[in-house]
Amino acid sequence: xxSDATVSFLTQDAYDRLVAELEHLSTTGREEIxxxxxxxxxxxxxxxxxxxxxxxxxxxxxEARIRTLQAMLKNxxxxxxxxxxxxxxxxTVVTAVVAGGEEVFLLxxxxxxxxxxxxxxxxxxxxxxxxxxxxxxxxxxxxxxxxREIAVEVVKVETYTGQ
Numbered sequence: 096x097x098s099d100a101t102v103s104f105l106t107q108d109a110y111d112r113l114v115a116e117l118e119h120l121s122t123t124g125r126e127e128i129x130x131x132x133x134x135x136x137x138x139x140x141x142x143x144x145x146x147x148x149x150x151x152x153x154x155x156x157x158e159a160r161i162r163t164l165q166a167m168l169k170n171x172x173x174x175x176x177x178x179x180x181x182x183x184x185x186x187t188v189v190t191a192v193v194a195g196g197e198e199v200f201l202l203x204x205x206x207x208x209x210x211x212x213x214x215x216x217x218x219x220x221x222x223x224x225x226x227x228x229x230x231x232x233x234x235x236x237x238x239x240x241x242x243r244e245i246a247v248e249v250v251k252v253e254t255y256t257g258q
Contacts, residue, residue: 104172106173107174109204113168114168116164121161124157125157128150128157131146132151135149172185181230183202183226183228183252184227185202185203185218185227186201186202186203187252187253188253189201189202191248191250192250193245195246200215201255202223222237230252233248234246
């Protein structure tokens with residue numbers, strides 16, 4: 096997957112939403128989970144206490160999300176989606192023929208497209224890394240996780256409008 100140092104483009108709206116989520120998880124969320132763990136702990140034997148184990152598991156997932164958000168926000172480039180110049184870059188909507196089928200997707204962070212029907216590919220994904228910097232009409236290929244070589248042709252690059 097991507098490293099923590101990956102810079103990702105975020106719209107101001109996505110950035111604000113993620114900051115609010117981080118604030119909630121870091122304060123209220125942590126307090127709520129601590130209370131649930133304490134209440135479950137008071138029920139007795141922890142080995143057979145499903146509520147305790149479920150709350151601890153949820154706490155682990157919550158802490159992982161907090162770390163993810165902190166890294167993402169620390170390395171975020173916030174602003175308007177880049178104006179398309181026909182070059183694939185983070186924050187652009189790409190129409191490409193991938194393995195013979197046409198796909199339309201946003202290149203960037205899935206958090207940008209929350210509420211959108213667009214598929215999202217990270218710049219660090221095999222497809223994203225292969226097409227980053229290509230111009231409309233250019234072709235390349237990449238190796239899929241299963242080892243297959245996949246042909247890609249960039250058909251169109253558009254400015255992301257939030258739709």
